[in-house]
Amino acid sequence: MVNKPAGVVSATSDDQHTTVMDLLPASQRQGLHLAGRLDFNSTGLVLLTNDGVWSRQLSQPQSQVRKHYxxxxxxxxxxxxxAAFSEGMWFAFEGIKTRPAEIKIRSAYEADVWLCEGRYHQIKRMFGRFDNKVLTLHRLAIGHLVLDESLAPGESRDLLPGEVADIAGLSSRG
Structure with missing residues (x-):
């Protein structure tokens, strides 16, 4: 679990920018990859793993693992x-309609969004339909796993065995 700060690339390597991997001690990076990404200026929960099956289970839309932003x-x-988020939105660029997303308005300028897919700049593009620029985007949770509030931006910690199994309710699947 990494608390990704703004200005860090969700990649394993980059010649120009600090990556999420660079936030870890060199001794912990071997064999890890990202289980989902965040944009360069987005912040919050990013998961690293060496388990490709687990990673795909989290990121495939058919798994219905909700991400909370x-x-x-x-x-x-x-x-x-x-209404617009709950209906899904047509993105002509890809020729697809997004899956329904949930939005809860917290204040005039702040909202929580839950979705089960993560298309290219999806949340920014959904707000863009209203000509409303996203100023900050912070991922709070993936499935049942909530970002550890004790982690400062750039810090990480290992997942507990129960968190690994229960993140998407995978421990209850057969």
């Missing part, structure tokens, strides 16, 4: 966002 935007939010 906190978003601040430039323009005030309205109830129109709730």
């Amino acid at each position: 906190r978003v601040t935007v430039e323009q005030p939010l309205t109830e129109a966002y709730v």
